[in-house]
Amino acid sequence: MTNERAGEGPGRVGQVKEITSLSNPIIKDIKALALKKTRDETGSFMAEGLKLVIDALALGWTIRTLVYSKEAKGKPQVEEVAVRTVAKGGLVLEVSAKVIGAITRRDNPQMVVGIFEQKLTKLDSLRPTLGETYVALDRVRDPGNLGTIIRTADAAGASGVILIGETTDPFSLETVRATMGSVFAVPVIRASQADFLAWRRKADVSIVATHLAGAVDYRTIDYKKKPVVLLMGNEQQGIPDELAKAADALARIPQAGRADSLNLAIATGVMLFEARRHLLSLEARG
Amino acid sequence: MTNERAGEGPGRVGQVKEITSLSNPIIKDIKALALKKTRDETGSFMAEGLKLVIDALALGWTIRTLVYSKEAKGKPQVEEVAVRTVAKGGLVLEVSAKVIGAITRRDNPQMVVGIFEQKLTKLDSLRPTLGETYVALDRVRDPGNLGTIIRTADAAGASGVILIGETTDPFSLETVRATMGSVFAVPVIRASQADFLAWRRKADVSIVATHLAGAVDYRTIDYKKKPVVLLMGNEQQGIPDELAKAADALARIPQAGRADSLNLAIATGVMLFEARRHLLSLEARG
Numbered sequence A, B: 001m002t003n004e005r006a007g008e009g010p011g012r013v014g015q016v017k018e019i020t021s022l023s024n025p026i027i028k029d030i031k032a033l034a035l036k037k038t039r040d041e042t043g044s045f046m047a048e049g050l051k052l053v054i055d056a057l058a059l060g061w062t063i064r065t066l067v068y069s070k071e072a073k074g075k076p077q078v079e080e081v082a083v084r085t086v087a088k089g090g091l092v093l094e095v096s097a098k099v100i101g102a103i104t105r106r107d108n109p110q111m112v113v114g115i116f117e118q119k120l121t122k123l124d125s126l127r128p129t130l131g132e133t134y135v136a137l138d139r140v141r142d143p144g145n146l147g148t149i150i151r152t153a154d155a156a157g158a159s160g161v162i163l164i165g166e167t168t169d170p171f172s173l174e175t176v177r178a179t180m181g182s183v184f185a186v187p188v189i190r191a192s193q194a195d196f197l198a199w200r201r202k203a204d205v206s207i208v209a210t211h212l213a214g215a216v217d218y219r220t221i222d223y224k225k226k227p228v229v230l231l232m233g234n235e236q237q238g239i240p241d242e243l244a245k246a247a248d249a250l251a252r253i254p255q256a257g258r259a260d261s262l263n264l265a266i267a268t269g270v271m272l273f274e275a276r277r278h279l280l281s282l283e284a285r286g
C-alpha cells in the first residue's frame, strides 16, 4: 500500500486545507473511492461519522485524510481528531457542506469523514481457540448483507469474518455504512476456496455449514467441543459441494413459511446466537 | 379503494395492450407508484417477478395490472397469469424491456410485474391463540429493515406484523422487494399507539418488548403460556415509555461487542427464533 498523498510535497502534510470546490483534485480523488478499482489501487476506504473515526483511531487504524465540514470546526472532539491525524502525517481538509455531501453521496451527510488504510487479516495467522467463533461467507454478493453480518459478528462476539472466493468488497461505502463501525472491530479475512480448505485441514475447528440439504437441526449441534466456523452459502446458490464436504456438520434452521425464506444476514445472526449461546450472558457484559 | 383504471372505458379492460413508449400515460401512472402519495391514493402497489405474481394470485390478492416484457411473451406461466388477470377485469400490458426497466428502476429488470390492490389486516380482527406469535414494530423507518422483518416473520411462522405509529410504507417497492414475496403471505396491520394499547388490554397476549434497559435475558422468558407479541423499538430511539410500561417483560439480547450493535431486523430474527423455539422443528416442516 502506498500513501495516496505521496509525492505531493511535504508542505501538504499536516496542515488544514480549506476546500469549497467540487472540482478540487483532492476531492475528486476522494470521490473516486466510490470505485472498487480506486480503493484497490490506493488501499484505502472511507468511513463516515465522528464517532466512527474516533473508534477507528482508538483501534489502531491508520487515517490518511480527515475531512470535516465547516459546521464541525472548533468542536473539541473534531480538533482532537485533527491533531491526531496531523501527528500521523495525514491530511486534514475543512470543506463546505456541499463538498462533504458529494463525497458521501448523501443529502444529510455526516460532518466528519475519514479516509483510512485498508487492513485485512491473513488466514494463516488465525489460530482459533476454544470459545472462538468465526463466520465464513462463500462468495457473498450483497454489500448490505456483508455489512450487517460484520456488525452482527461484532455483537455476538465472533472473532472474525472470512470471505471465501469472489465477494463483494468489504471496504465499499455501502458495506462500511452497514457495519456501523464494526468493520474496525472485527477482523476480516479474504481467502480462495482452496486456501480455506487447506487452512481447514490444519486448524482444529468444527465447520458447521448451513445448507438447505442439511439434515441436522442447528440446535442439536455441539458448539462447545472446538472453535466453530459457521460456513454460510451465498444469496443465490447456497454452498458448493466442495465446501459442504469439508464441513463437520450440515445444519438447517427449521422454517415454517415458504421454502428458504431466511435472508442471509438473518440466518447468520440466528446461527451466531445459537453457536455462542453458552458464551453470551447479560452478566458477562458487566 | 377505487380501481385506478376506472373511468377509462370498458374497451380497455381485459385486453392485452402493447406499449413501447415511456411517455404513455398508463406507464406514467405505474411509474408514479414509486411515490407513497400515489400508492395511497390508488390503494395499489407494485411487485416484481413471475413467481411472486403467481403466489400472490394463489393467496387471493387482487391484481389490477399485469405488465410483462416482450421476452416473456408466449411463456405458458405468463399466458396463464395474463388469462387470470383478464378474467378478474384487470389490464394486461406487453411492454418493451426499456419500459419495464423504467417502471422498476432496474438495469436488469424482472420480466413480469404486477400491480396489486393493497390489503391490510385490521387490528380489531386479531384474536391471537396459543402458539401464535406476532411482531409489533414501533415507528419502523427503514424500508429494507421492514421488508426483511416481514420475510423473517414468514420464515419463523409468525402470524402477523403490527406497525405502530408513523412507519415506513409496507407497500413501497423497496420494502416489497425485501420481503421476497412474504408481503403476500404475512398479514400486516397498522395501528396508532393508542389503538395498540387499547387492543393489548383486551387481547390475552404476552407482550415481550426488546429494550436496551431490559433486565431479563431473552432466553429466560416464558413464551409458551400465552400468544406472544414481540415488541421491537425503532432504529434510533428504542421503545417509548408508554409502550414499555404495557409490556409483560422487557427482554434483552446479550451482546459481546460494542453497545447496541444489533440491527433491528437481526434482533427481530433472533427474538422470533427464540420465542418460537418450541414450535419450530425440521419434522414439522415435513
Ligand SMILES: [Co+2]
Pocket (backbone or CB within 6 Å): A213, A238, A239, A240, A241, A244
Ligand atoms: Co449442495
Ligand SMILES: [Co+2]
Pocket (backbone or CB within 6 Å): B213, B238, B239, B240, B241, B244
Ligand atoms: Co425507554
